[in-house]
Amino acid sequence: xxxxxxxxxxxxxxxxxxxxxxxxxxxxxxxxxxxxxxxxxxxxxxxxxxxxxxxxxxxxxxxxxxxxxxxxxxxxxxxxxxxxxxxxxxxxxxxxxxxxxxxxxxxxxxxxxxxxxxxxxxxxxxxxxxxxxxxxxxxxxxxxxxxxxxxxxxxxxxxxxxxxxxxxxxxxxxxxxxxxxxxxxxxxxxxxxxxxxxxxxxxxxxxxxxxxxxxxxxxxxxxxxxxxxxxxxxxxxxxxxxxxxxxxxxxxxxxxxxxxxxxxxxxxxxxxxxxxxxxxxxxxxxxxxxxxxxxxxxxxxxxxxxxxxxxxxxxxxxxxxxxxxxxxxxxxxxxxxxxxxxxxxxxxxxxxxxxxxxxxxxxxxxx
Amino acid sequence: xxxxxxxxxxxxxxxxxxxxxxxxxxxxxxxxxxxxxxxxxxxxxxxxxxxxxxxxxxxxxxxxxxxxxxxxxxxxxxxxxxxxxxxxxxxxxxxxxxxxxxxxxxxxxxxxxxxxxxxxxxxxxxxxxxxxxxxxxxxxxxxxxxxxxxxxxxxxxxxxxxxxxxxxxxxxxxxxxxxxxxxxxxxxxxxxxxxxxxxxxxxxxxxxxxxxxxxxxxxxxxxxxxxxxxxxxxxxxxxxxxxxxxxxxxxxxxxxxxxxxxxxxxxxxxxxxxxxxxxxxxxxxxxxxxxxxxxxxxxxxxxxxxxxxxxxxxxxxxxxxxxxxxxxxxxxxxxxxxxxxxxxxxxxxxxxxxxxxxxxxxxxxxxxxxxxxxxxxxxxxxxxxxxxxxxxxxxxxxxxxxxxxxxxxxxxxxxxxxxxxxxxxxxxxxxxxxxxxxxxxxxxxxxxxxxxxxxxxxxxxxxxxxxxxxxxxxxxxxxxxxxxxxxxxxxxxxxxxxxxxxxxxxxxxxxxxxxxxxxxxxxxxxxxxxxxxxxxxxxxxxxxxxxxxxxxxxxxxxxxxxxxxxxxxxxxxxxxxxxxxxxxxxxxxxxxxxxx
Numbered sequence: 001x002x003x004x005x006x007x008x009x010x011x012x013x014x015x016x017x018x019x020x021x022x023x024x025x026x027x028x029x030x031x032x033x034x035x036x037x038x039x040x041x042x043x044x045x046x047x048x049x050x051x052x053x054x055x056x057x058x059x060x061x062x063x064x065x066x067x068x069x070x071x072x073x074x075x076x077x078x079x080x081x082x083x084x085x086x087x088x089x090x091x092x093x094x095x096x097x098x099x100x101x102x103x104x105x106x107x108x109x110x111x112x113x114x115x116x117x118x119x120x121x122x123x124x125x126x127x128x129x130x131x132x133x134x135x136x137x138x139x140x141x142x143x144x145x146x147x148x149x150x151x152x153x154x155x156x157x158x159x160x161x162x163x164x165x166x167x168x169x170x171x172x173x174x175x176x177x178x179x180x181x182x183x184x185x186x187x188x189x190x191x192x193x194x195x196x197x198x199x200x201x202x203x204x205x206x207x208x209x210x211x212x213x214x215x216x217x218x219x220x221x222x223x224x225x226x227x228x229x230x231x232x233x234x235x236x237x238x239x240x241x242x243x244x245x246x247x248x249x250x251x252x253x254x255x256x257x258x259x260x261x262x263x264x265x266x267x268x269x270x271x272x273x274x275x276x277x278x279x280x281x282x283x284x285x286x287x288x289x290x291x292x293x294x295x296x297x298x299x300x301x302x303x304x305x306x307x308x309x310x311x312x313x314x315x316x317x318x319x320x321x322x323x324x325x326x327x328x329x330x331x332x333x334x335x336x337x338x339x340x341x342x343x344x345x346x347x348x349x350x351x352x353x354x355x356x357x358x359x360x361x362x363x364x365x366x367x
Numbered sequence: 368x369x370x371x372x373x374x375x376x377x378x379x380x381x382x383x384x385x386x387x388x389x390x391x392x393x394x395x396x397x398x399x400x401x402x403x404x405x406x407x408x409x410x411x412x413x414x415x416x417x418x419x420x421x422x423x424x425x426x427x428x429x430x431x432x433x434x435x436x437x438x439x440x441x442x443x444x445x446x447x448x449x450x451x452x453x454x455x456x457x458x459x460x461x462x463x464x465x466x467x468x469x470x471x472x473x474x475x476x477x478x479x480x481x482x483x484x485x486x487x488x489x490x491x492x493x494x495x496x497x498x499x500x501x502x503x504x505x506x507x508x509x510x511x512x513x514x515x516x517x518x519x520x521x522x523x524x525x526x527x528x529x530x531x532x533x534x535x536x537x538x539x540x541x542x543x544x545x546x547x548x549x550x551x552x553x554x555x556x557x558x559x560x561x562x563x564x565x566x567x568x569x570x571x572x573x574x575x576x577x578x579x580x581x582x583x584x585x586x587x588x589x590x591x592x593x594x595x596x597x598x599x600x601x602x603x604x605x606x607x608x609x610x611x612x613x614x615x616x617x618x619x620x621x622x623x624x625x626x627x628x629x630x631x632x633x634x635x636x637x638x639x640x641x642x643x644x645x646x647x648x649x650x651x652x653x654x655x656x657x658x659x660x661x662x663x664x665x666x667x668x669x670x671x672x673x674x675x676x677x678x679x680x681x682x683x684x685x686x687x688x689x690x691x692x693x694x695x696x697x698x699x700x701x702x703x704x705x706x707x708x709x710x711x712x713x714x715x716x717x718x719x720x721x722x723x724x725x726x727x728x729x730x731x732x733x734x735x736x737x738x739x740x741x742x743x744x745x746x747x748x749x750x751x752x753x754x755x756x757x758x759x760x761x762x763x764x765x766x767x768x769x770x771x772x773x774x775x776x777x778x779x780x781x782x783x784x785x786x787x788x789x790x791x792x793x794x795x796x797x798x799x800x801x802x803x804x805x806x807x808x809x810x811x812x813x814x815x816x817x818x819x820x821x822x823x824x825x826x827x828x829x830x831x832x833x834x835x836x837x838x839x840x841x842x843x844x845x846x847x848x849x850x851x852x853x854x855x856x857x858x859x860x861x862x863x864x865x866x867x868x869x870x871x872x873x874x875x876x877x878x879x880x881x882x883x884x885x886x887x888x889x890x891x892x893x894x895x896x897x898x899x900x901x902x903x904x905x906x907x908x909x910x911x912x913x914x915x916x917x918x919x920x921x922x923x924x925x926x927x928x929x930x931x932x933x934x935x936x937x938x939x940x941x942x943x944x945x946x947x948x949x950x951x952x953x954x955x956x957x958x959x960x961x962x963x
Binding site: 134 | 632634635637640641644645646648649677679680681685729731732735738740767768769780781808809811812813831832833834835963
């Protein structure tokens with residue numbers, strides 16, 4: 001027992017002499033590591049290092065802080081993998097825009113000395129904010145923090161008189177039909193401003209007259225005299241997706257009832273440019289029975305409050321026998337307090353010798 | 368030059384280092400062996416004088432083997448290992464006498480032993496490639512079995528002895544200390560016996576023991592420290608000389624091999640950066656230079672911007688790239704160290720192969736940059752037949768457009784137009800005296816201009832419109848030579864459904880800023896250029912109306928504008944066109960352009 005104790009004491013003395021011997025030989029502990037330049041936000045930052053002469057080191061520390069004026073926190077290097085030594089800065093401290101750290105070694109006598117950077121001039125690590133977060137924040141600031149938009153619009157469209165084929169006792173003949181309709185619509189839009197930039201719900205109604213094709217089925221209870229009266233009550237959710245800063249894709253699914261019954265529709269458009277500024281929009285919408293339209297629109301921001309937008313549309317809506325062309329111009333403006341208004345006017349026809357005017361307006365409030 | 372002639376500079380340095388290391392090691396080994404506890408049998412050191420050694424020569428190279436003349440008749444056997452020595456004969460530059468010596472450069476293993484010759488292969492890496500004439504020494508004790516002396520020291524089972532007595536692996540400079548201890552007696556000092564061991568020897572012995580595996584710089588510093596502390600010591604002079612020699616060789620080695628090599632020890636490249644956000648880059652260098660610099664440039668920059676790096680720890684250097692130097696899409700950089708002589712050394716990347724970090728634009732709540740926008744309204748009337756009213760065109764067009772940039776999508780425009788015309792073939796109009804056929808198109812168009820360069824762009828236009836019988840369309844394609852804001856030439860063509868074809872050449876002169884001038888020529892069969900029309904019967908109620916396709920004619924237009932306001936230009940135009948010299952007429956028109 002005595003021999004065993006003596007041996008332990010001997011070993012203890014021997015091991016205690018190791019640092020002294022190493023120091024006597026001029027050895028200086030060092031810590032090697034790859035300095036971090038950039039790290040991921042909200043994820044623990046691991047700093048791995050290699051310690052020369054660990055027998056001379058009481059502790060190796062990473063002192064870090066998240067703001068220039070904040071106090072330093074400390075974490076110790078410990079043997080681990082990845083390693084050989086690793087210090088872990090907790091994820092709560094790894095927040096944008098940056099983190100700074102310094103590495104210090106505490107000698108066996110308790111004295112500390114920096115081995116990488118210093119507390120006066122710590123090493124800065126860029127912690128980039130997630131780009132989507134930054135984008136959302138920027139867009140929201142640009143929109144005045146208004147994520148929601150209520151809008152109401154109305155439009156009157158006159159294609160002039162179009163020839164419609166009718167079936168009578170004398171066979172097929174043509175009849176001039178005042179080709180016109182009006183549309184009212186209300187919508188709510190929410191702007192997440194992320195990959196899903198916007199989603200909205202539109203509800204509306206269309207009523208009018210149109211050269212309905214002879215092949216179209218008459219609704220139950222309707223007479224031939226009502227053949228040219230058309231209408232649509234619809235609701236359409238819409239989602240706008242961000243493909244890149246300048247390319248957005250919008251899709252909609254529409255459910256409706258027409259003068260003949262239930263119908264569904266779909267539509268899509270691609271927006272090239274600033275989604276809340278100058279852009280080119282190419283789109284289509286197709287609704288069972290009611291027809292199809294293809295359009296292009298070029299939004300040009302004239303100044304900080306006014307925008308202009310020519311629109312070209314090719315359509316056989318509402319339930320017409322032939323396609324026509326609509327040439328429209330729209331002027332929009334910011335009224336302040338979240339209100340905006342737009343007015344549009346144009347010309348449309350199904351043949352070049354006919355046609356008529358159109359006019360419409362939109363009032364929107366965002367909050 | 369013979370193999371035993373004057374050595375090249377490298378060989379000379381190699382030999383000096385071998386000699387230096389060898390002597391130091393021999394000295395150390397001698398002192399080491401002199402230590403009473405560590406003494407190893409001196410017979411472990413092979414010498415030429417040993418009676419049991421057999422000496423031969425490398426005589427040739429055959430099929431990748433080294434042919435030596437030590438064979439079975441001289442005691443060689445398959446598997447035996449022989450020492451390979453490089454003989455050296457040098458004329459002393461001072462005394463003029465020839466000095467001969469030889470140096471161990473490696474070992475060979477005999478692979479096939481015949482009666483007169485043997486084939487051998489290098490055992491490990493040779494310090495220098497074997498040459499015919501090199502000396503091979505076969506010692507009777509050389510075999511594949513461990514040397515009995517390895518276990519001669521019970522207190523230190525193998526390492527001390529193996530270093531002191533065994534023939535080591537040749538190093539880049541010759542041999543390990545242990546290897547050189549086996550040098551021939553021509554250079555080996557007299558072995559020390561235990562009686563000569565004194566305090567100096569013991570200390571030197573410990574010194575060499577301590578230096579096992581140490582780098583050359585550390586050896587130099589240790590030798591010099593010894594000399595400093597023992598200026599009158601028994602081994603002070605020789606160690607001083609050794610240190611001096613090693614210093615020279617070290618400098619030579621660094622100069623020839625590694626002086627400008629990377630000394631990067633630790634570096635984690637930034638995986639991304641953000642525009643207008645400072646980025647700190649730091650690294651750790653071994654054999655740290657006196658300073659370091661970082662060179663960086665943004666995409667499109669030719670020259671690098673140089674920033675000195677701060678020393679932020681032993682071997683660590685750091686630099687912060689200023690925020691204004693970080694622009695998307697990327698930053699290129701490389702780092703150089705600065706040696707003590709002031710020369711730059713490559714550390715990380717190079718000017719031709721820099722490191723690259725992607726720089727992402729940080730979205731900012733900035734207002735959209737204002738794009739130059741233009742509204743244009745124009746009208747043009749052209750009479751093709753001397754005011755007879757049977758071959759005329761009147762086209763009015765309005766458009767809105769915005770300009771984005773020179774290269775890439777330069778501009779987008781959208782416009783509406785009304786085209787009305789009367790026409791027919793020359794025979795119908797001039798010979799048969801038929802009325803012209805009315806054609807028309809009410810249309811809208813979307814036009815894009817794509818800049819291939821500042822100087823060149825292409826323009827495409829899609830047209831959708833209405834004819835008398837429904838929807839029709841068309842297209843236009845143009846090549847613009849010269850920037851649209853400067854004098855430029857546009858060449859292209861157009862096809863309009865139901866109207867016809869048109870070739871266009873247009874010269875826009877920007878010579879006089881206040882007076883924009885335009886010259887334009889057209890080759891066209893419009894307005895009655897549609898071949899399909901010729902096959903269709905006359906529209907209802909149009910009796911005596913021309914039906915056939917109109918002939919191709921030419922048109923020349925000159926337009927002169929005046930800039931009434933900086934953003935407002937009003938222009939008038941005149942034209943002359945004809946399908947023959949007799950079937951021709953004048954035209955006129957005007958345009959208003961407003962920009963904001």
